[in-house]
Amino acid sequence: xxxxxxxxxxxxxxxxxxxxxxxxxxxxxxxxxxxxxxxxxxxxxxxxxxxxxxxxxxxxxxxxxxxxxxxxxxxxxxxxxxxxxxxxxxxxxxxxxxxxxxxxxxxxxxxxxx
Amino acid sequence: xxxxxxxxxxxxxxxxxxxxxxxxxxxxxxxxxxxxxxxxxxxxxxxxxxxxxxxxxxxxxxxxxxxxxxxxxxxxxxxxxxxxxxxxxxxxxxxxxxxxxxxxxxxxxxxxxxx
Numbered sequence: 001x002x003x004x005x006x007x008x009x010x011x012x013x014x015x016x017x018x019x020x021x022x023x024x025x026x027x028x029x030x031x032x033x034x035x036x037x038x039x040x041x042x043x044x045x046x047x048x049x050x051x052x053x054x055x056x057x058x059x060x061x062x063x064x065x066x067x068x069x070x071x072x073x074x075x076x077x078x079x080x081x082x083x084x085x086x087x088x089x090x091x092x093x094x095x096x097x098x099x100x101x102x103x104x105x106x107x108x109x110x111x112x113x114x
Numbered sequence: 115x116x117x118x119x120x121x122x123x124x125x126x127x128x129x130x131x132x133x134x135x136x137x138x139x140x141x142x143x144x145x146x147x148x149x150x151x152x153x154x155x156x157x158x159x160x161x162x163x164x165x166x167x168x169x170x171x172x173x174x175x176x177x178x179x180x181x182x183x184x185x186x187x188x189x190x191x192x193x194x195x196x197x198x199x200x201x202x203x204x205x206x207x208x209x210x211x212x213x214x215x216x217x218x219x220x221x222x223x224x225x226x227x228x229x
Contacts, residue, residue, distance in 0.1 A: 102218065107156050
């Protein structure tokens with residue numbers, strides 16, 4: 001099965017700085033890479049995703065880059081704000097045995113210091 | 115549109131007791147997922163339904179966990195008997211169809227504490 005490694009596990013940045021979270025995966029057949037944001041006590045919510053035929057995708061202050069050869073992808077948040085503080089999870093879509101299974105990383109707790 | 119609904123939101127039981135969780139997916143979503151999220155970790159898929167059929171239950175501990183989606187809409191997840199290590203948040207999610215790149219929408223979760 002798929003194995004997803006996520007780093008760092010915790011990240012503190014000053015408001016206005018950038019934050020970068022990196023994930024590596026093992027299954028070269030994975031072709032979909034979503035990022036979820038989970039605020040304390042709340043449900044995970046999709047914030048951005050990228051498909052394997054694209055190298056980079058941007059949505060306002062959030063961007064995701066994908067390197068399929070190296071099997072890693074990253075989340076970039078620019079001009080961070082206190083409301084960006086949350087746990088961020090990367091995931092990959094693994095298909096096998098007729099199912100499409102999301103495998104999540106262990107999460108990165110981002111703290112934005114005002 | 116209404117989101118994924120789950121109940122109860124919190125449950126505290128003693129080990130060896132039984133517990134059941136309920137999920138109502140977004141209307142029209144054919145695919146339903148149950149995840150287990152242990153504190154400090156990402157969600158782990160337990161079981162996936164397509165309509166009322168099981169697509170993947172390879173990570174479901176079948177000696178104690180069971181799930182059903184009899185009419186292809188609501189679903190229940192049961193644990194019998196519970197162990198201490200089952201303490202976690204149980205998340206239900208749904209997507210429009212299977213096939214992967216369709217966004218999964220998560221419910222608020224049920225926080226289970228096993229004493």
